[in-house]
Amino acid sequence: MPVPASDTPTSPALSVSTNLAGLTELVPINPAKLATKRVLEAPGARIVLIGFDAGQELREHTAGAPILIQVLTGAVEIAVGGTAREYLPGGLIHIAARVPHALVAREPSHVLLTLLIAA
Numbered sequence: 001m002p003v004p005a006s007d008t009p010t011s012p013a014l015s016v017s018t019n020l021a022g023l024t025e026l027v028p029i030n031p032a033k034l035a036t037k038r039v040l041e042a043p044g045a046r047i048v049l050i051g052f053d054a055g056q057e058l059r060e061h062t063a064g065a066p067i068l069i070q071v072l073t074g075a076v077e078i079a080v081g082g083t084a085r086e087y088l089p090g091g092l093i094h095i096a097a098r099v100p101h102a103l104v105a106r107e108p109s110h111v112l113l114t115l116l117i118a119a
Contacts, residue, residue: 024073024110027051034058039112044119049112052076052105060102066116069093074109078102 027035027049035051052074060079069078071091077084079102080095086106087093095101103111 023049023112024051027110029053029108029110044117046115046117047112048115049110052103052109052111054105054107057104058102060100062098062100063095063115064097065118066097067095068112068114068116069095069103070112070114072110072112075106076109076111077104077106 023039026039027037029035029051031053034056037049038046039049040047049072069087069092071087071089073089075086075088077086078093079085080093081099081101
């Protein structure tokens, strides 16, 4: 159950997002470009919601920190080190820092990207 904003503790050791219900509604699919919204920024992590239309992609790149990608809706193909695999809702992948990876949406999709930043 989400914590009401008025009850959210204020502590540098705790960060709470109270807007997780209906998360995908925060980023409507846009056929013209990727849609993104930062969901949470806290010491050690940054979480970004990304909406893809079918065929949209993130071309091969690397991240300076380890990442987690969780598929919320749709179907995406994620290639890591040249090996591609399809992920459906509930799919979760960890990619180490500086490992080349790419993502292509096979249908309209939402993914949650978590960057694991050294605090």
